[in-house]
Amino acid sequence: MSATPQQQFDAIKAAIDTALQAAPGTAPADRKAYDFDNVPTTRPSAYVALDLSRRYIEGFRKGGPHPSRGGRLVTRYVAKHIDDVRELQRRVWLAIEDKALTTTDGSLVGPFRFETPISIDTDDGWASGADSWTFTNAR
Amino acid sequence: MSMSVRVVHNGVEGLARDMAALPARSVRDMKAKTREAGIVGNTLARDYARVSSGRHGKLYPRAFTHDESTYVGGFGAAFSTEYGPEAGRPQGNMEFEWGSRNQKPHLDLNRSADIMGPSFAQEVRALPDEWFW
Numbered sequence: 522m523s524a525t526p527q528q529q530f531d532a533i534k535a536a537i538d539t540a541l542q543a544a545p546g547t548a549p550a551d552r553k554a555y556d557f558d559n560v561p562t563t564r565p566s567a568y569v570a571l572d573l574s575r576r577y578i579e580g581f582r583k584g585g586p587h588p589s590r591g592g593r594l595v596t597r598y599v600a601k602h603i604d605d606v607r608e609l610q611r612r613v614w615l616a617i618e619d620k621a622l623t624t625t626d627g628s629l630v631g632p633f634r635f636e637t638p639i640s641i642d643t644d645d646g647w648a649s650g651a652d653s654w655t656f657t658n659a660r
Numbered sequence: 661m662s663m664s665v666r667v668v669h670n671g672v673e674g675l676a677r678d679m680a681a682l683p684a685r686s687v688r689d690m691k692a693k694t695r696e697a698g699i700v701g702n703t704l705a706r707d708y709a710r711v712s713s714g715r716h717g718k719l720y721p722r723a724f725t726h727d728e729s730t731y732v733g734g735f736g737a738a739f740s741t742e743y744g745p746e747a748g749r750p751q752g753n754m755e756f757e758w759g760s761r762n763q764k765p766h767l768d769l770n771r772s773a774d775i776m777g778p779s780f781a782q783e784v785r786a787l788p789d790e791w792f793w
Contacts, residue, residue: 597761
């Protein structure tokens with residue numbers, strides 16, 4: 522079984538959406554994750570932008586070629602208030618860190634390993650930071 | 661009919677000679693390999709940046725530089741190389757690598773490092789073989 526890139530994206534988005542809307546917390550129900558190029562023109566007051574790409578990985582194992590494909594996910598947290606950025610961050614960590622997600626065709630994507638933090642900056646009345654993750658089983 | 665046999669004798673003296681040369685040679689080789697990795701990695705990253713930087717980041721690829729440092733002392737030796745856009749150069753501080761609120765991540769350095777990491781490790785692993793040849 523192998524999911525398509527779209528199915529993998531959908532699984533990641535669904536997991537993050539669920540975490541963003543879960544109680545308890547102060548997050549309104551419209552908090553969501555979007556593809557980076559697909560954020561509504563009227564920006565929501567807090568959202569997560571996703572960027573998914575394949576990543577070159579060497580055959581690390583001596584026994585033969587690496588059995589899996591590598592991927593990289595960048596989760597960018599954007600909000601009007603810096604506290605909300607940290608809350609988005611916390612929820613995304615809960616949703617994906619070290620977890621493998623099941624796609625609609627039953628295969629796994631992940632686990633997502635934390636790679637690098639990109640610190641929170643403010644500009645133009647917005648605050649934004651990001652984290653990057655590497656994972657296996659990418660398609 | 662004549663026959664000649666050439667005997668190559670690799671003895672303890674040979675090993676001793678190799679080992680005596682090792683401190684100087686290993687430092688020289690490690691330094692060179694590390695520098696090479698910086699040059700190749702930087703070239704690769706700059707090429708990615710040339711493709712991804714676009715109209716508003718025309719000068720960004722030219723900001724890419726590499727820099728090496730070596731420490732050899734009482735506690736051992738450290739060789740390091742560093743590459744990427746230099747903030748002091750025109751557009752060198754653009755937020756392209758990881759993107760920003762309005763900018764998708766370009767990952768020029770990451771894509772370069774994904775390739776350079778394993779290949780640099782392989783090059784370094786191969787060095788001891790050369791030292792004892």
